[in-house]
Amino acid sequence: MFKKTQKNYNKLGAFMVAGMVAGGSSDAFAAGGGGGNDFSTIAKSITTSIQDFPGLLTALAYMFGILLGVLGVMKIKDHVENPTQTPLKDGAIRLAAGGALFALPMLFEAMFETLDESGAGVDAAKLNKINFNVT
Secondary structure: OHHHHHHHHHHHHHHHHHHHHHHHHHHHHHHOOOOOOOHHHHHHHHHHHOOOHHHHHHHHHHHHHHHHHHHHHHHHHHHHHOOOOOOHHHHHHHHHHHHHHHHHHHHHHHHHHHEOOOOOEOOOOOOOOOOOOOO
């Protein structure tokens, strides 16, 4: 029974990937005009396609962080009700992973703020001249 279910999930995954490829490639074909696509058109299409990727990662991190937090609280509740069957570490691991995922968007923001608009790293202050006036 498991093999049949796994086979169905593999088919579903293949259909989802094919749908994403077909949906994502329509913009690239439309942007190309009458002729074939050149490198700059393809690069521009890729750039516009991945602009919302950080927002998607943020939403997924918040969603899975909350989910793991709730599951961690439920496992701790199971441990309180029956300590011999459910170890405390199961709930603690889920809470820690949920907290890490919930903090991930803040780390993304810190990384993006570290870079300036041109994409180069922010330089530290430079020391050009030192005067030691001893009187």
